[in-house]
Amino acid sequence: MASVRLKGITHRYQRTEVLRDITLDIEDGELMVIVGPSGCGKSTLLRIIAGLERPSGGDVEIDGVRVNDVEPAQRGVAMVFQNFALYPHMTAAENMGFALRNLGTSARETDARVRETARLLQLEPLLDRLPGQMSGGQRQRVAIGRALVRNPRIFLFDEPLSSLDAQLRIEMRAEIARLHQRFGSTMVYVTHDQVEAMTLADRIAILNAGKLEQVGAPLDLYRSPRNLFVARFLGAPRMNLLEGELASASAAGAEVRVRGGPVLRVAAIADRLAANARVTLGIRPEHLRPGPSAGDLEGQVSVVERLGDRTLVHLDLDIGAEVLCEDRGESPIRVGERVHVHAPAGAFHLFDESGIALPRIVAA
């Protein structure tokens, strides 16, 4: 068990800055998911924690001890790589035992510990197989087993599910969650998949273009994204955005004039903005309810996607924007129909011109 503290980590490859002043505390026993689009620097950050990469600036601390100059192997971390990086010429048992043997553990003890780990992960039937003779999911579990057998202080996962098919991904996700509950070990998990992040994480750190955008519990981030990037990144389908300008603002709420359209009431505090400031209005599809009449916005249905439990309706609004809204599973809406949509003031998110969220008034 261990905590990790990143203090002002910056990293450069030649001229390009891939990480900018990252400060992040990962608590003992926490499952921290670092998520972001590809190329945001999340894997580099993980490799810096592992010691496989040396940061250009800043400190890495494990359990309060600065480890910048400590070899990867000495940091007590174990890593599950994106493509598992199992040694193809070694059996599962040899793969799992390699580190122990390198540390001078006796063959007997190594064998015992490998078997014990294999039992935990139900890997026993695979122990004598080569990676080439296993399925993707089996390889994944052996890779986890290889990490587990060494009893590391910190587990690092680098997009461990990205090479699996959709069904297997869901199963392995649950397996990793179980593993975390069972051992309570500190885990740092990197992914580009926001669903993985939402379902697995104790806390999520959202990384974009080398910058930490927001850190927090999954639902907190979902409910109160700090900026447009986070708002658009979390949640599928994505949040709808409408351009507009501030009509009025008070402690009780704000009114926004949507470009080319009506004035909508928004439960957000926009006092700090000037009148008529340009703003962006955000609304998640599940909060935008379609109906035949009496809505704030009106438009024509262009596409209807029926998912069974719900129906996604794409609308071309009369004001020239496109939005996505959600209806119940047995929605009667057809393509080409005219539809009104409505959302309560409390469901809106408001962002200023630079994309920063304005504080929301949370209904008691």
Place this chain on the structure above:
Amino acid sequence: MPVRIRRSFRAPGSLAAFLFLAPFLAFYGAFLVVPLLLGAWMSLHRWELLGDLRAYCGSGNYLRMLRDPLFRSSLVHSAQFTLMAVPTITAVALFLALVMNRPHRLYAALRSIFFASGALSVTAVTLIWLMVLNPSRGLFARFMAALGFAPVDLLADPRLAMPALVVTTLWWGIGFPMVLFLAGLQQIPRELYEAAKLDHASPWTTFRRITLPSLRRTILLVLVVEVILQFQVFGQVLLMTRGGPANRTRVLVQYIYETSFRDWQVGYAASMSMLLLLVMSVASFVQLRLSRPGD
């Protein structure tokens, strides 16, 4: 967990790299770089082993090449051989690769047959072909006799000796270019052929518009590789014709060999080696350019 200061693994690995590289570099330096420099140095000297003459002569050896009719004719013969052998080998290899590029057991076996003669040493190949071309009892003579022709001694005929060497070389070396062509053919996506089929392309059109353009790079590569190989022809000539008849097949490498090991004029021979090196490295450079994928 003990905390140890990092060792050299991730630090600049100059020492480790040196230790890994040193054994090879020692051989490379001693037996490739040094001979190269020594050769260049020798080429600037009149250096005759008989009588122990060794004197600096600057560009003397190189000027001598210009005036040496034997050198000129050996250069011409090497070029002739190259000009005959390279197109023949390339065409035959391309043909064989095209007709045998099928996933069928028979074709796998046939490919092995054309491929296998490449395993022979030059001495074995020439032995076999000297026998085959032998005018009194060779396979070729019997074949001609069966057709009612008088036996010909190909290797003694000033006009036919060179083509006979080309045929021998073709038989010996078809495997390598064939493999390159087969590899090139394998890389053409099958979808291209399926699309062509849907587009009602005839086999000939398919070959001309899809196969040939896709193989252009491979064809160029094979041509260059074969030029490099064939311009250095030596063993076949030495063992089959010794440069004859009437010096009609004496090639450059053979002349270098004879100048140094028969006439003992190693300085002059070294200068000819340098010229060969120059020509070959230009060709190798072209090859390297061609074979770098994707530009």
Place this chain on the structure above:
Amino acid sequence: MARTWARWLSHALLTALALAWMSPLLWVILLSLTPNEALARGDLAPRMLTTAHYQTLLAVSQAPRWFLNSLLVAGTMTAATLVLSSLAGYALARIPFRGRNGVFLFIVAGLAVPEQAIFLPLHRMFAELELHNTYTALIAPRLAGPFGVFLMTQFFRAVPREMEEAAELDHAGRVRTFLFIMLPLARPALTTLGIFTFLYAWNDFLWPMVSATDPDMYTLTVGLSSLQGNFAQSESLGFVMASAVVASSPMILVYLLFQRYIVRGMALGGVR
């Protein structure tokens, strides 16, 4: 159907061509088994076959010695090339150090140097050192060829970086990583390189011919060429052919058995 006929016809034509291609080889084998009297008469199809020529070869000639020389030279050369190339290739592909690109280019440039262009100064060097007619002379200069290093560098470059990082996290140092992870991974490349080197060494002609002048030091390839002088006489014809068969059959066997690796090596050598 016309297409079926066409297919059978092309099968037949190609098979005929292949048989014609093989005929010189088969004929030489036949000659090596033909008794001297039949050879003297010039029979094309002898009624009786004999192994007499092979017995002579074993009993009286130096061929067995040459065979062992070839085996020793080619074997040592192969083993040494594998060691040197994998070490150097690993360093060039995987150990970052200043000037790495320069060293790589310096070595690759050697690919452009044909052996025909340096055998002469090399011969002088070994003459000065009085090393001709030794195994050292037959083997050592042939270890300078950069092809193996080039091949191994390309191979090691293609190994995923994660493989080494996993080993690093598994407490394996540079040497252990090389020995237990990288080398086993490189087995296909090493096999290809090994077969190539062995074939090349076995069939090597120009250098052993100029370096080994003592018949005791001949390799099989050189020895065979020394026999060619007397092959006009019928008494030794079968014998010469038998020696050609003995010299060639191991290589043809290797070639066919390891065809897959050889083909891959050729493709790599061409498409580098």
